[in-house]
Amino acid sequence: MDTQVADNLLGSLLDGRYRIRGRVARGGMATVYTATDERLERTVAIKIIHTGRATDPQFVERFTDEAKTVARLTHPNVVAVYDQGNHNGLPYLVMEYVRGRTLRDLLAERRRLSPIEALAVLEQMLSAIATAHRAGLVHRDVKPENVLIAEAPGGSAELVDAVVKVADFGLARAVAASADDGSGQLMATVAYVAPELVTSGVADPRSDVYAAGIVLFEMLTGRVPYDGDRPVDIAWQHVDRDVPPPSRFVPGLPPVTDDLVARATRRDPALRPTDAGAMLAEVQQAREVIIAAAARARPSAQPTMVVGQVRPSDRPSWARLPSPGPATRGRPAPQQQQQYPDEDPTLVERARDAYARVKGSPRGRMALTASLVVLALLVLVGGWWLGFGRYEAAPKLTGLDRASAEALARKAGFTAHFEQGRFSEEIAKDTVLEQNPPPGEKVVKGSDIDLTLSLGPERYQVPDIVGKTWELAVVDLSAVKLQPVKGAGQYSDTVPANTVIAVQPTVGTELKPGDKVTLILSKGKAPLTVPNLVGQDQGVARTTLExxxxxVAITFQKSDKPNGQVIAQDPVDGSGVEKGQTITLTVSENQTSFAMPDVMNWGCGDAKRQLESMNLGVQVDGQMGESGWVRDMDPKPGTMVNQGQQVVIRCRVV
Structure with a gap:
């Protein structure tokens, strides 16, 4: 059994009809899933609004009204809306499922398109938007993410043959209405927002024309015209600056594309085409200019043959404006050629004579009968082939590994096509979880069988976040579906505050989605700084620390330093510590040390002899040598000294 812990909607049944199968994408307002309409047995897309929006009554009401409006839009380039409902308090839309990818995905792969490809995509976009404009609906959020590139009719790999569909009509308007609180919040994607939306928040069909012009600019150049550190900075550039010509970034583009972008992106709405239909007419003309220029530039290898005139009406229906109607009234219809039975009497008579001769001859009747039998057999065999013979039962491929499934499908005359895999706690990695069509179902020989492979248990390694701030660590853990938790902080002399010192479990440990990772954060340097105590008497050092x-903790160590002198400390001087923390002092233990005797006011000669008798090296400091009296000594009386240590007495004459 497959277990999905990342999204509890997977597998849910909405309104007793729509079974959620997989998640396609997640945006700022809603999440899109694929689902099976179990009543009509077809795949659909379901957009479920996020919880934060679902609690806004004004949004829910406007969302429902807009869904009804969009559902009335019938056009091959509009993503159709089939149904609308509510699941556990979350509004949702049931829409046409488009097998393909978004224009954003295409641009991420190819960066930019050729002028012919860009205009072919734009024609279909504008055809869809023009339908909405004629119905009184403004899209408000035209951008590559809302443009779907479906598989081309007939399986063609050419982008100019692909079917383009526009999604999310009316959704941005519903969000804008619920957010209209007088704050002037801009409800649009800033890279494509029209100037009037920035300054007044009012949108009309010319706002969609502006956004379509920016999309054309991006398709031609691989970038948007403006960027900035903040969204508001980008938005105001649309107000203050003219969109540059695409040829500035991609030299060699046809001038007609520069003109199209300039016309569509005028800052004054009155200077733009009035709606998507008007712009569509200009795009079609520009495309024909580019095709004609390419044809003139291409050398002809064969004699030119006139095969007929190409007219704008020869375009596919989804790339053509509707007929204006009144403009064509009164135009004479092409005359139909009338046929008369006596127009070729000789041919008819010959056919009658041939039939009479066949029937009048026994051999002819036999040949006619045989022909009819053969024809009947052909009809029967053809009917059997079309109805039964070309079908084959789909083999059972679930439970097999990838290589075995491919081999068995190929042996049975089918082609294995692998869909995006799914995690499973029960099924081993690279094992077939599901197949479509299911085992035993009759399908045409040679067709594809879609297989979903197990990705194995969903596990993620704890990333290396030691040394990162809390905020960056949270981003890294969320990216692998792990839950960050703050642990007890620690003071550190080297790691800045709010920075990860350690993680539990350790870096590289594999965890399930949602598992907790404890982050030990630095509290920065401790409030107290340890002084330098090395060389001090242990009593003085203790007094200072307390x-x-x-x-204070004391440990003794044998050394040649004076007995009782601090020779090491832990932590070292300059370290940060808290009140109540223990400082360990290592104190010299030297049995050969003793207290410096007091020879002050002794005669210098007597003092020298006394000290030398105690195995000390004596240096007499005085101009008179050993004459005079001891007035100073180093070390001072009572200071611990070692045998053999050099001491100084300073003598003066009284």
Missing amino acids: GMGLK
Whole structure:
């Protein structure tokens, strides 16, 4: 059994009819799923509004009204809306499922399109938008993400043959209405927003024309005209600046494409085409100019043959404006050629004579009968082939690994086509989870069988986030569906505050989606700084530390330093610590040390002899040598000294 823990809507049945099969995309307002309409047995797309929007009554009401309006739009280039409903308080739309990809995906792959391809896509976009304009509906959010490139009719790989469909009519308008709180919030994608939407928030069909012009600019150049650090900066550039010509970024583009972009993106709406239908007419003319120029530039290898005049009406119906009607009234219809039975009497008579001769001869009657039998057999065999013979039962491929499934499908005369895989806790990786059509169903020989492979258990490694701030660590963990949790903080002398010091479990550990990862964050340097205590007497060092509110631990170590002198400390000087923290002092343990005797006011000679008798090296400091009296000494009396240590006495004459 397949387990999906990332989205609890997967597998749900909406209104007892729509079974959610998979998630296609997630946007700022809604999530799109594929589903099976179990009543009509067809695949549909379902857009379910996010919880934050569903709690706004004004949005829900406007969303329902707009859905009804969009459902009345019937056009091959408009993503059809079939149904509307509510599931657990979340409004949803049931729409036509378009097998293909978005224009954004296409531009991400190819970066930019040729002028002919760009205009072919734009023609169909404008044809769809023109239908909405004629119905009094403004899209308000024309952008590559809302343009779907369906598979081309007949399987052609050429982009100019592909079918383009526009989605999300009316959704942006519903959102804008619910957000209209007087704050002047701009409800549009800033890269494609018309100037009047920025300044006044009012949109009409010319706003869609402006956005379509920006989309054409992006298709030709691979970029949008403006960028900036903040969305508001980009939006105001549409108000303050003219859109540059595409040829500035891609030299060699036909001038007619520069003219189209300039006409569509005038900052003054009155200077643009009045609606998508008017712009469509200009795009069709521009496309014909480019095709004609290419034909003139192409060398002819064969004699030119006139095969007929190509007219705008020869375009497919989805790329053509509707007939204006009144303009064609009164135009004479082409005369139909009348046929008369006596127009070729000789041919008719010959056919009658031939039939009479066949019937009048026994051999002829036999040949006619045989012909009829053969014809009947052909009809029967052909009917059997069309009705039964060309079908074959789909083999059972579920449970097989990828290579075995491909081999068995090929052996049975089918082609295995692998869809996007799904995670499964039960089924091993690269094993077939599902197939369409299912095993045993009769399908045409040689057709495709769509297979869904298991991706194995859904697991994600804990990313290396040590050294990153909390905010960046949260982004990295969310990207792999893991839940960040703050652990107990730690002071650090080297790691800045709010930075990850360690994670539990450790980096590289594999976890299930939703598992928690504890982040140990730095609290920065501790409030107290440890002083340098090395070289001090342990009593002095203890007094200093306890005066700072710190605890002291003493360890002894044999050394040649004076007995009781601090020779090391942990933590080292300059470290940050908290009140109550223990500082460990390592103190010299030297049995050969003793207190410096007091020889002050002794005669210098006597003092020297006394100190030398104690195995100390004595240096006499004085102009009179050993004469005079001791007035100063280093080290001072009582200071711990070692045998053999050099001491100084300073002598003066009284």
